Amino acid sequence: MTAVLPDGLRLRRAHPQDLDDVMWLEQVSFPTDAWSASQMSGELHSPHGYYVVIETTDEGTAPTVVGYAGLSSLPGNPVADVQTIAVAAEHRGKGLGRVLFTELLDEARRRGVHEVFLEVRADNPVAQAMYTAAGFEQIAVRPRYYQPDGVDAWVMRAELVPDATRPGPIGQEALDDRG
Secondary structure, eight states, X not given: OOOOXXXXXXXXXXXXXXXXXXXXXXXXXXXXXXXXXXXXHHHHHOTTEEEEEEEEOOTTSOOOEEEEEEEEOOTTOSEEEEEEEEEOGGGTTSSHHHHHHHHHHHHHHXXXXXXXXXXXXXXXXXXXXXXHHTTOEEEEEEEEEETTTTEEEEEEEEEOOSOTTSOSOOSHHHHHTTO
């Protein structure tokens, strides 16, 4: 899949030094159920995780993280989990979530993953639409998963097309189309 960033932004691998910036965005994006700094630090340090950030590249100013996302997969395991995706409010609606999501799926393919799972809040139709457009299907509901507000989580899954160079959708329609 191909996703293009607007000018003035770049995608890069996240580093443990990004913890403060990622945590700021985590807390403003998920005010009722943000991960703790120790949880996020563990993710950024994990050899099984793949975290990326989108940051500004404006000349004359320090880069600012405006989005991040993470994937978890064990070596040799054909299954991965999308852990999180967040984009700063002032940068939403520009396709940055799709850029982050696409990068996670591309990394899953590079790791030999064939199946990806994720959870999404039942009250987040924008994210649900992005995942559905990428070929994910809802397979279960986790009641009251997000605390403390008790919002259900949709569990979604997709099968990945093994060849990352092949353009097109992921999921069953892509597998059926290989002829």
